[in-house]
Structure formats: structure tokens, C-alpha cells
Amino acid sequence: MAIRMKVNGEERVFDIDPDTPLLWALRDTLGLTGTKYGCGMNRCGACTVHVDGRARRSCILPISRLEGREIVTIEGLSPDGGHPVQKAWEKINVPQCGYCQPGQIMSASALLAETPQPSDEQIDGALQVNICRCGTYQRIRLAVHEAAAELAGETDGEAR
Amino acid sequence: MSAARTPIRNPAGEDATGKGRVFKAELDRRRFVQAGAAAGLTLGFTPHVLARLNTAGTSSAADAAKSFAPAAYIRIDASGTTLIVHRSEMGQGARTSCAMLLAEELELPWEEIRIEQADGDPKYGNQNTDGSTTVRLNWQPLREAGAAARTMLVAAAAQGWDVAAGECRAEAGRVLHAGSGRSATYGELAAVAATLDVPEKPMLKDKKDHKILGTPRALVDVPDIVRGQAVYGIDVVRPGMLYASIERCPTIKGTLGSLDPEAALAVPGVKKVLPLEGAAQPFNLNAGVAVVAENTFAALKGRKALQIEWKTGEGLESSGAFRDKLQQLVDGDGKPFRSEGDFAAAKAAAARTLSASFHGPHLVHAPMEPLAATAVVTDEGCEIWAPCQDPMTARQRVAAALELDLAQVTVHVTLLGGGFGRKSKPDFILEAAKIAQQMKGTPIKLTWTREDEVRHGFYRAQNAQKLEATLDESGRLTGWRQHTAFPTILSTFMPGATDPSGFELGMGLTNLPYRIPSIQLESSGIASDVRIGWLRSVCNTFHAHAVNCFVDEIAEAAGKDPVQWRLEMLGEPRKLEFSDRDKPYGLDTGRLSAVIRRCAEVSRWGEKTLAEGVQRGFASHFSFLTYVAATLDASLDEEGKVKVHEVDLVVDCGTVVNPDTVRAQMEGAVVFALSMAFFGEITVENGAVQQSNFHDYPMLRIDQMPRVNVEILDSDAPPSGVGEPGVPPIAPALVNAIAKLTGKRVYDLPLTRAGLA
Ligand code: FES
Ligand code: FES
Numbered sequence: 059m060a061i062r063m064k065v066n067g068e069e070r071v072f073d074i075d076p077d078t079p080l081l082w083a084l085r086d087t088l089g090l091t092g093t094k095y096g097c098g099m100n101r102c103g104a105c106t107v108h109v110d111g112r113a114r115r116s117c118i119l120p121i122s123r124l125e126g127r128e129i130v131t132i133e134g135l136s137p138d139g140g141h142p143v144q145k146a147w148e149k150i151n152v153p154q155c156g157y158c159q160p161g162q163i164m165s166a167s168a169l170l171a172e173t174p175q176p177s178d179e180q181i182d183g184a185l186q187v188n189i190c191r192c193g194t195y196q197r198i199r200l201a202v203h204e205a206a207a208e209l210a211g212e213t214d215g216e217a218r
Numbered sequence: 219m220s221a222a223r224t225p226i227r228n229p230a231g232e233d234a235t236g237k238g239r240v241f242k243a244e245l246d247r248r249r250f251v252q253a254g255a256a257a258g259l260t261l262g263f264t265p266h267v268l269a270r271l272n273t274a275g276t277s278s279a280a281d282a283a284k285s286f287a288p289a290a291y292i293r294i295d296a297s298g299t300t301l302i303v304h305r306s307e308m309g310q311g312a313r314t315s316c317a318m319l320l321a322e323e324l325e326l327p328w329e330e331i332r333i334e335q336a337d338g339d340p341k342y343g344n345q346n347t348d349g350s351t352t353v354r355l356n357w358q359p360l361r362e363a364g365a366a367a368r369t370m371l372v373a374a375a376a377q378g379w380d381v382a383a384g385e386c387r388a389e390a391g392r393v394l395h396a397g398s399g400r401s402a403t404y405g406e407l408a409a410v411a412a413t414l415d416v417p418e419k420p421m422l423k424d425k426k427d428h429k430i431l432g433t434p435r436a437l438v439d440v441p442d443i444v445r446g447q448a449v450y451g452i453d454v455v456r457p458g459m460l461y462a463s464i465e466r467c468p469t470i471k472g473t474l475g476s477l478d479p480e481a482a483l484a485v486p487g488v489k490k491v492l493p494l495e496g497a498a499q500p501f502n503l504n505a506g507v508a509v510v511a512e513n514t515f516a517a518l519k520g521r522k523a524l525q526i527e528w529k530t531g532e533g534l535e536s537s538g539a540f541r542d543k544l545q546q547l548v549d550g551d552g553k554p555f556r557s558e559g560d561f562a563a564a565k566a567a568a569a570r571t572l573s574a575s576f577h578g579p580h581l582v583h584a585p586m587e588p589l590a591a592t593a594v595v596t597d598e599g600c601e602i603w604a605p606c607q608d609p610m611t612a613r614q615r616v617a618a619a620l621e622l623d624l625a626q627v628t629v630h631v632t633l634l635g636g637g638f639g640r641k642s643k644p645d646f647i648l649e650a651a652k653i654a655q656q657m658k659g660t661p662i663k664l665t666w667t668r669e670d671e672v673r674h675g676f677y678r679a680q681n682a683q684k685l686e687a688t689l690d691e692s693g694r695l696t697g698w699r700q701h702t703a704f705p706t707i708l709s710t711f712m713p714g715a716t717d718p719s720g721f722e723l724g725m726g727l728t729n730l731p732y733r734i735p736s737i738q739l740e741s742s743g744i745a746s747d748v749r750i751g752w753l754r755s756v757c758n759t760f761h762a763h764a765v766n767c768f769v770d771e772i773a774e775a776a777g778k779d780p781v782q783w784r785l786e787m788l789g790e791p792r793k794l795e796f797s798d799r800d801k802p803y804g805l806d807t808g809r810l811s812a813v814i815r816r817c818a819e820v821s822r823w824g825e826k827t828l829a830e831g832v833q834r835g836f837a838s839h840f841s842f843l844t845y846v847a848a849t850l851d852a853s854l855d856e857e858g859k860v861k862v863h864e865v866d867l868v869v870d871c872g873t874v875v876n877p878d879t880v881r882a883q884m885e886g887a888v889v890f891a892l893s894m895a896f897f898g899e900i901t902v903e904n905g906a907v908q909q910s911n912f913h914d915y916p917m918l919r920i921d922q923m924p925r926v927n928v929e930i931l932d933s934d935a936p937p938s939g940v941g942e943p944g945v946p947p948i949a950p951a952l953v954n955a956i957a958k959l960t961g962k963r964v965y966d967l968p969l970t971r972a973g974l975a
Contacts, residue, residue, distance in 0.1 A: 075486060078515045086461065086513040091453035092446020094635070095514075096586050097668045101912035104586060132446030139445040147444045151436040151878060154886055155309030156443030157450060157586040157635025182921035189912065191586045191636050192309045193889025194882070195923035 061121050065090070066134025076122035081105045083121050084131060092132035092160045096189065103188030106161040106168075107131050113168035115187070132160035135167060143167045146205035154192035162188045166202050175206050290341070291320060291363045293334075294371075294408040299324070299391065300332045304342035305352045306607050307335075307439065308585070308637035309886075310941040311879035312352045314437045316360055318875055319353075322430040323364025323423060325388040333438060338609025338629035346608040348642050348752060350842040350939025353875050357937050365420035367411075374411035375402050425873075425934070434878035439633065451605030451632045452590035456661035459592065460489060462653050463517040463665060466506040466674055467496065468906035469530040470749060473505050478525035482509055485523055487516030492656055494649065500711050501619060502645050502749055504674055508653050514665055534905025535747035537680070541577060543744060544682035547703040548575060552740030555723055556796065559736030561688075564697030568688035572771055576685070576764040577966045580900040581678035582907075583753055584915060587635020588671040589646035593654040594661040599626025600654065604647045605634040612644035616651045638890075639752035643676050643710075669910040676751020677900055679704040683764045688736075693776030695787065697736035702727060702761065705746035716743035718757075726761030726841060726946060728796040729805050732769075732787035747905040754890060755945040758841040763967070766837035766950030770957065780836055780954070781818045785811055803872075803936060809845050813868045813931060814838050817847035820929055821866035829853075832863060835954030837947035842939025844871040846884075850924075850951035854959055860974045862892060862924040862952065867944065869928065872935035880940050884928045887944025893918040895949035896975035899968050 061072045065088060072083055079098075084090045084107070096104030098117045105117040108130040135141045139148075143166050153159045162185065169176055169184035176184070181202050190198070293300045301320045305312040313333060321331050336342050344355060368388045375393035376383040379400055386395050394401045425432075442448040467473065479491035488511045496505035507524055511517035565571060591604035599622055606612050609629040617627045634641055650664040666674075681704035688697035706722060708715035718741045720728075727739060753759075773783035791808025817823070817838070828834060831853045838847035848867040852860050865888050874880055897916040901908045909915040949967065956974065957963045969975035 074513070075515065075519070077519070078513075082513060082515040085453075086515070089455060090446075091449070091455070094450075094587070095452065095665070096588075097912050099668075099911055099913070102586070102668075135446075139441065144444040148436065148440055151440060151882070153309070153437065153440050153443045154311075154882055155307075155586065155634060155636045156437075156439060156448055159443050160446045163444060185920045189586065189917045189919060190889075191584060191638075191893075191917060193886035193918070193923075195889065195918075195920040196885050196926055197882075198920060199923075 061125050063121070063124050063126060064128045066130055072121050074121070077120050080107065080116035080119045080121055080124060080129065084116060090131050090133050094157055094160060096158070096161075101189075102158070102161075103165060104158050104161045106164040106188065108164060108168055111168070111171060113165045113184070132164060135163065141167060142205040142208040143170065143201070146201040146208065150197050150201040150204055152194050152197040152201050154194055158188060158190045158192070162190065162198055166198070166205065170202070170206060170209060174209055176202065291360060292324065292367050294367070294404050294411070296405045296408065298332065298405050299326060300334050302334045302336050304336040304345050305356070306345070306347040306609070306631050306634055306637070308347070308607065308634035308641065310352070310883060311437055311876055312347060313439065314435055315353050315875045315879065316356060317438060318430050318435060319356060319360035320364045322428055323361045324368050325390065327390045328430055328435065330391065331438075335631050337631065338613045340610065345610055346642065347637070348607055348639060350844070350941045350943065353937045354843065354939060357873070357875075361422055362420055365422050366417050369417050369420045370411040370414045371404055371407045373414055374407040378402070378407070378410060431875055432877065435876050436878070448633055450587050450635045451592070451603065452587055452635070452665055454592040454603040454632060454663060456592060456594065456663075459661040459663055460510050460512065460657070461514045461517045461665065462508050462510045462650070462662050463514070463521045463667070464494065464506040464508045464649060464670070465521050465524055465526060466504040466670065467528045467530060468673065469534055470504055470747065470905070471496065472528050472530040474507070475527035475529045477507055481523040481525065482520040485511070485516060485520040487512040488520035490657065491520070491524070492653060494652055497619070499709075499713050501615060501648060502643065502676070502710060503648060506649070508649070510653060510657065510662065518667070531905060535902050536904060537579070537901040540680055540746075540902070541682070544577070544680065544703050545575060547742040547744065548682045548684035548701045552701045552703065552742040553717065554738065554740050555720070556728055556730075556737060556739040559697070561697045561699050561736040561738035564688045564736040565686070567690075568696060569691045570689045570775065572687045572689070572768075572775055574685050574768060574771065574963070574965060576683045576760070576767070578681045578760040578763065579898065579967065580680045580748060580902065581753055581894060581898045582672050582675040582900050582909075582915065583638040583640035584671065584917065585634070585636025585638055585640055588668055589641070589666040590664060591647040591650035592661055592663040593647070593650040595620070595651065595654040595658050599628070600651055601628045601630075602647055602651060603630045603632055604650070605632050605637070605641055606644060606647060607634065607637050607639075607642040608644070611642070612647045615644045615648055619648055620651055620655055638754045639756070640676065643751060668912070672900070672909050672911060672915055673907040675900075675907070676710060676749045678753035678756070678759065679707070679746065679750045681760045683760065685764055685768045687768065687772050689772070689775060693778070695734055695772055695776070697738075698730070698732070698734045699738040699740070700727065700730070700764070701740040701742065703742040703744060704757070704760075705744050705750050707750045707752065709746065710750050716745050717741070718743055722757045724796065725757035726765065726839060727757070729794050729840065730765065731794060731805055731807050731810055731840065732784075733789050734787070748902055748907065755841060755942040758839065758942070758946040759894065759949070762837070762839040762841070762946035763950045763953070766839070766947065767953050767963065770835075770954045771963065779824060781814060781823055784814055784838060803843055803938070805840050809870050809935075810838060810840055813845045813847040813870050816929065816931060817849060817866060817868040820868060820927070821849040823849060833955045833958035835951040835956070835958070837950040837954065839943070839946040841943045841946055844869060844938040844940065844943035846943050846947050848947045848951050850948065850955055852952060852955040852959065858973065860896070860952070860956060860969060862922070864925045864927070865948070865951075866927045867929070868931065869944065870931040870933055871940050871943070872933050872937045874930060875937060877930055880930050881928045883940045884944040885926045887942070888926050888948050889918050889923065891945045891948030892922070892952070895952055895967055895969060897968050897970055899970070
């Protein structure tokens with residue numbers, strides 16, 4: 059039984075074991091390896107993607123539950139890496155090994171979509187699920203504020 | 219600071235579906251000038267550089283001596299210049315720092331550099347990316363390689379223009395002749411330059427002329443990372459590849475009792491079930507059963523369906539009993555490794571003695587990317603793609619295990635999603651190669667689960683230490699005895715090795731820097747039933763911990779401020795060189811005093827009014843030839859759990875190549891150390907590790923992140939380690955703060971044991 063969903067704007071059909079977590083369907087079936095495996099049990103956030111605009115852990119989401127949903131992965135967050143969160147991550151030079159960062163960026167971008175000017179506490183709340191073993195948390199906070207500032211600037215620009 | 223775009227390519231050069239992933243084009247935007255230069259210039263060791271590397275005495279360097287071929291760090295052809303990085307990137311900035319060293323001397327504009335990751339090959343010298351040595355070992359050779367290439371390019375231009383070389387200079391990837399206004403790109407000059415002799419002693423640039431070295435640079439892989447396009451070992455895709463997962467025996471020497479593969483083979487997508495035999499040191503393989511399938515999930519599902527009985531062995535290590543044995547050892551006499559004065563006499567004459575025992579557990583690395591390796595075996599040999607810290611050891615072990623010539627084994631190095639020492643061990647690579655050997659022609663990607671990584675690690679050793687201090691009537695310290703006991707890392711290389719080695723004791727103990735009339739340092743060994751390995755900062759973590767906590771206690775007993783006590787006990791600057799680890803620069807107590815003094819200044823030690831309920835601890839340590847001092851502010855919440863608010867850290871790591879990397883590594887070290895101190899504990903029951911994933915081996919999270927302020931001291935000393943030295947002082951600074959918060963000293967880590975985390 060094929061399962062259909064939209065991944066990064068494209069209609070995709072999965073004809074694989076419906077128990078397959080979205081994580082492995084993305085990585086192995088679609089070759090979208092930007093979404094990472096870290097724990098497989100909702101404990102590290104490395105596999106974070108957007109499902110209908112909200113941050114979700116793809117390692118515990120079987121594709122059988124995603125019929126008709128819209129998935130966005132790190133590869134589809136922006137056409138060219140120009141999402142304000144990606145730009146802020148580059149500007150602040152957040153990553154060390156970088157392995158956790160697609161997940162961090164997907165969590166941060168979902169947070170900003172809902173809470174454009176988050177406090178440190180709100181950032182901590184939204185990104186608490188995302189472990190960074192390299193310890194880039196201080197820069198992540200800075201970069202989220204940086205992205206929020208850019209988003210605010212953009213909005214102002216449009217208003218004018 | 220814009221970073222150059224320098225992807226590690228997916229080895230397939232195409233995406234998983236085979237439709238040709240287009241990696242962003244390299245950043246080389248220079249005008250392509252076709253100069254008919256067929257030959258290019260590649261440049262590596264000049265002979266004197268090779269000689270120096272050979273004295274490093276590592277296996278890779280020894281190989282380099284045998285098969286001297288100029289190792290290519292730089293390749294210039296008509297299309298431009300490529301820098302070849304031979305050290306592994308795991309977030310510590312190796313690719314960026316190596317490129318900076320080359321680009322500086324080669325006068326390349328940073329925005330345009332192009333990087334290629336080297337395969338494992340003796341021609342590059344020591345590629346074992348461990349011990350915080352990348353910049354230290356390559357500071358000279360890589361600058362010399364760059365300078366030699368620059369000199370040759372200038373000479374080639376001068377020859378072509380028939381002018382004196384002294385009238386020409388290299389700038390931004392070109393050679394210029396000021397008098398005539400002529401210029402040529404490196405690409406245009408490469409063919410001629412390649413015919414010239416490599417200069418014996420190329421002139422290095424003056425520090426004041428550095429444009430790249432010493433300036434903050436973003437890591438070169440950041441643009442790919444934020445786009446999800448960086449390729450780690452787990453991301454490798456090869457045409458026709460199958461996916462493997464291994465169920466392993468829970469104990470290292472256990473064997474397979476029985477196996478029923480039927481249910482696993484019935485899982486859709488499962489192709490094969492393969493028993494794998496264990497292998498002793500130096501291969502260090504657990505017995506296992508591999509499930510090979512069409513995708514990762516099918517392999518995992520098949521693995522769950524396996525019916526296996528293991529013969530695990532009886533009477534193996536259990537953590538509680540192991541702790542008691544360690545305590546018994548340190549309660550007795552050990553093997554002395556540094557003795558000065560007469561501790562027994564000091565003790566007999568003491569007005570007061572202090573004594574304390576410290577314990578630390580086994581720890582596992584938990585890099586965010588678990589282990590993964592891809593291998594294919596054909597009639598020609600074995601080709602491997604892996605996130606490895608030490609590609610040459612991997613190559614050697616695979617060649618030995620598969621009975622191939624070294625030349626038949628290729629190891630491509632991907633990015634590492636963290637390493638921390640774990641990915642220096644090639645066990646996971648060997649496993650992939652052994653599966654591939656039984657499925658000739660089919661590329662096999664082996665992916666470890668987190669559970670596999672936690673349970674089948676090479677652990678930081680469980681340890682105990684007993685310390686005794688003797689004080690005279692005035693509170694002056696007259697004697698120090700310290701007995702350390704832990705299973706040695708040598709046991710991972712040699713069966714039966716139990717005694718701690720000199721290099722392990724040299725990590726934070728042999729070089730105890732204080733002037734104490736009587737010093738007696740002893741060690742004891744013990745055999746462990748788990749594999750022992752390198753974990754970031756290695757033995758420094760527990761040695762620095764006990765020393766710094768005990769110093770606090772002694773200072774308190776003497777009625778002294780702990781910072782003042784340290785400075786007094788260090789006294790006039792001296793140079794200590796007790797251990798090979800301290801070579802070649804020694805421990806300069808003056809530099810240690812300087813970071814301590816500066817840290818007290820920036821944190822306003824003893825002056826700053828701390829917030830209600832906040833207390834501050836201090837610690838300092840010398841490791842990997844680098845000096846670090848830190849203060850840490852902490853409080854207790856309503857539930858009595860520790861919260862860390864702020865850390866001020868001062869580091870002297872000699873000459874700095876990339877200050878932003880130094881900062882990042884110190885920030886990360888604080889997090890790594892706090893995870894260890896709060897929660898880090900691996901326990902073993904009858905030889906089997908009991909933890910499995912982040913729920914029972916937790917990590918610090920963003921809501922627990924303190925503010926970290928880093929100051930880097932200016933220094934002209936040769937560069938020293940950066941990746942590891944930030945870790946050791948953090949836990950003792952924390953425990954010293956806790957002593958002030960609770961009035962009680964913590965002797966056992968992690969803090970969860972005392973309900974403090
Ligand atoms: S891999 Fe999904 S939360 Fe860790
Ligand atoms: S950057 Fe390495 S785990 Fe976050």
C-alpha cells in the first residue's frame with residue numbers, strides 16, 4: 059500500500075514497509091541525508107523535520123501516519139541556504155562537527171515561525187530536545203536571536 | 219569572515235537515488251586561464267620536514283620513512299590550487315586550521331581556497347587525529363610546504379619573465395612583477411614551477427605579515443552543514459549498496475551459542491544474516507550477527523527478529539565490586555613513579571594530615587553521529603569510506619584482517635559527526651569490511667545504533683585515587699601523596715597489560731606543578747572486562763579533578779584563598795619536564811601562574827559580589843601543553859539540584875591559528891565536562907554495559923548551558939593543544955563551588971550519585 063506525502067514541495071510516493079520511520083524513508087529511500095539519526099527514540103532531535111510546519115522527530119514517526127502530510131527537511135528549508143536561521147548560523151559560526159545542526163536549525167526555524175521574538179527561556183524550551191554533544195548551545199541562542207532580528211527587519215521592510 | 223566552500227563529496231558523486239546530486243561548485247571563481255600547463259605542481263614534505271615527523275615515532279610516521287614519496291599537501295594545476303588536508307575533521311577545526319597554515323604561506327585569498335580530504339596514506343605523515351596535535355604537529359610542516367610552493371612559483375615567474383626572483387612577489391594567488399606590471403596566476407606557473415627544485419629551507423613569513431593566521435575564521439564546512447549537504451560517514455551512498463546492522467555479544471570475549479536466522483530472513487528487505495567472529499587485541503571485535511538488508515530500517519527490523527543465545531562468560535566485571543577493588547588498591551601501596559623528599563617522615567612530623575579518596579566511573583563518547591562505515595570488497599581489494607580519526611591504522615587493520623596487501627586497501631575519510639577519541643578505533647570499519655568480504659562486489663554500509671555505540675565502546679577508565687596531605691603547625695603543606703588506580707589503555711592494544719603507562723600518568727599527575735617538600739606519587743593497575751579507550755582529555759579528567767579538589771581542601775585547612783595558595787605554591791617560574799607528554803616545551807609554571815592570575819582578574823575573584831545563593835569554584839590545569847584556568851558560578855535550585863550560571867575561562871595555547879576555533883573548543887569543553895560531571899556514568903554488570911541511549915546516559919541540554927566567557931592569552935610560544943585542554947578544570951571548579959554551597963565535598967562523580975543532578 060503506497061503512502062503519499064509532500065516532501066520539500068514535491069509529491070512523493072513510498073512503496074515500502076509502512077512501519078518505516080520517516081527518518082529512514084527520507085535518508086535511504088529519497089537520499090535526503092541532511093536529516094540525521096542520533097538516538098532513534100525521541101531523545102536527541104538530530105532527526106527534526108517540519109510536518110505541516112511544526113518541528114517533529116522523524117525517527118519515531120512511521121510513514122503510515124503521514125499520508126497526505128507536508129514534510130520539509132533541511133534540504134528544503136530554503137532554496138539556497140538563505141533562510142534567516144541558516145544565515146544566522148553561518149554568521150555566528152555555530153557548528154562544530156555540525157551533525158546536530160540540521161536538527162537544531164529545523165527546531166529553531168519552527169520556533170521562529172510561531173514565536174518571532176523568543177526569549178532565552180522560549181529558545182531553551184523549544185530546543186531542549188536537541189542535543190549538541192560538541193556544546194554549541196551558547197552560539198545557538200545567539201544565532202536564534204540574530205535570526206529573529208533579521209526576520210523583524212524583513213517584516214519592517216515590507217511594512218514600509 | 220566568509221568561508222570558502224569546500225565540500226567533502228559524497229563518494230558516489232551522486233545522490234542516493236543515483237540521479238546525480240549536484241554539489242555546489244567549488245568556490246574557485248578565478249578566471250580560468252588555459253596556459254597549456256599539462257603538468258601540475260604537487261608539494262609535500264621537504265626532506266627536513268620528513269625527518270622531523272619521523273622523530274615523532276608514530277607508526278604512520280615510521281611508514282612514511284619506509285616509503286618516501288613527497289606527500290602532497292598542495293596541488294596546483296591549470297585549474298587552480300587545491301589544498302589537501304590530511305587530518306580528520308570532527309568539529310575541532312582541523313580542516314580549517316590546516317588550510318589556514320597552507321594558505322597563509324602560499325598567499326592564497328581565503329575566500330577562494332579549495333580543499334580536498336586526503337585518503338589514509340603514509341605519504342602524509344601522521345594522520346592520527348588525536349591528542350590535540352593537529353596544529354601542534356603541522357604548524358611547521360604545512361607552513362613550510364606553503365612557503366616552498368610560493369618560492370617555486372615566484373622562481374618560475376621570474377624565469378619566464380627573465381627578471382630576478384627578488385623583484386617578484388606572490389599575492390592573492392598570483393605572482394606579480396612590480397617593475398613591469400606583469401602578473402601570472404599560480405595555475406599558469408604550475409608547470410614550470412614543477413620542474414624546479416624544492417627549496418631546502420623556504421623562508422617563512424613574519425608573524426606581523428600574517429593575513430590569515432591569528433584571525434577568526436568560520437569553519438570551512440559551515441555552509442554545507444547549514445544546508446544539510448555535509449557528508450558524514452553515515453551519509454555515504456554507493457551504487458547498489460546494501461545496509462547492515464549488527465547484533466553483538468554483550469561481553470567482549472563472549473561467543474555465539476546458537477543462532478536461528480529464519481524470522482530475520484523472513485522480514486521483507488532482509489538479504490542475509492551473517493555470523494561474525496570476535497577478535498582479540500589489537501582488532502577488538504565483539505562476536506556478532508550481521509543482518510544485511512535493502513535499507514536501514516529493514517536491517518534493524520531483521521535484527522530484532524534474530525533468535526540468538528550468547529555465551530557471555532561468567533564472573534566478569536561488575537561496577538560496584540570493581541569500585542571496591544579500586545579502593546582497596548589505593549588504600550595500599552602502589553608502584554612509585556615520582557618521589558621527592560620523604561613523605562613518610564613528613565607524615566610522622568605533621569601537625570595535621572588530610573586524606574581523601576576520589577572515584578570516577580567508566581565513560582562513553584556518544585558522538586552525535588554514531589559509528590558507521592561503508593566498504594566494498596572486490597578482486598582488487600577493499601575500498602572504505604568512514605568517519606575515522608586514524609585512517610592509516612584502519613587501513614592496516616583491514617589489510618591484516620582480510621589478508622590483503624596494504625596497497626589493496628583504500629580508506630576515504632568523510633566528515634566526522636563528533637569523535638572525541640572513539641573514531642580513532644577502527645573496529646566498526648573492520649566489521650563493515652568483514653561483511654563486505656562475504657558479499658563480494660556489493661558495497662555495504664554498516665550503521666551502529668546509539669545503543670550499539672553506548673554498549674560497545676572503548677571507555678574512559680573507571681578510576682580511584684587516594685590523596686594524603688601533611689601540614690605543619692602554620693598550615694604549610696609539607697607532603698603530598700597520591701595513589702591512582704585504573705585499567706590501562708594499553709590493555710586495548712596488548713592482551714594482559716594492566717599497569718598504567720607513563721603517558722597515562724603523565725596526563726595530569728606526574729607533572730604535579732606545586733613546590734612541595736615531599737611528593738610521593740604511586741599507581742596501581744587492574745584488568746577490566748570492557749575495552750578501554752581514549753576519551754577527550756583522557757586521564758587528565760580524573761587526575762586534574764582530584765588534584766584541584768584536594769588543593770581546595772588544603773587551602774581551606776591552611777586558611778588560605780585557593781587562588782592565592784596556588785600562586786604561592788607555584789612560586790617563581792620553573793620548567794618541569796617529567797613526562798613525554800610535556801615535551802617538547804615542558805610545563806612552564808610561569809605560564810600556569812599567568813592564566814591563574816588572569817582568570818582571577820577577569821572573573822573578579824574574591825571581589826565580585828555574587829548573586830544570592832551563588833557560589834564560585836576555581837581550578838587550573840596543564841594538559842596537551844596548554845594552560846587553562848577557570849572559575850565557575852553555581853547555585854542549588856529548590857530541589858537541591860546544581861545549576862551552573864557562568865564560567866570564566868582563560869587559556870594559553872601558545873600561538874593561535876584560529877581564535878574562533880579556540881573559543882568554540884573552550885565553550886564546547888565546558889559542556890562536555892559538565893555532561894560528564896552531572897550525569898556521565900557507564901556501569902557494567904557481569905561484563906555487560908547497562909546503559910543504552912540518551913535516557914540513561916544523558917547529556918547537558920541548552921537549558922542547562924551556562925554563560926561561558928573565554929579569554930585567550932597572547933603568546934608567541936609554539937602552538938599547543940586546543941581540542942582537549944578545556945575539559946579537565948571544569949568538573950573540579952564545579953565541585954569546589956558545590957563545597958561552598960553545601961558545606962560538603964563531593965568525592966564521587968557523577969553528581970547524580972549524590973542527588974545533585
Ligand atoms: S534520532 Fe530522532 S530524536 Fe534522536
Ligand atoms: S555541532 Fe557537533 S553535535 Fe552539535
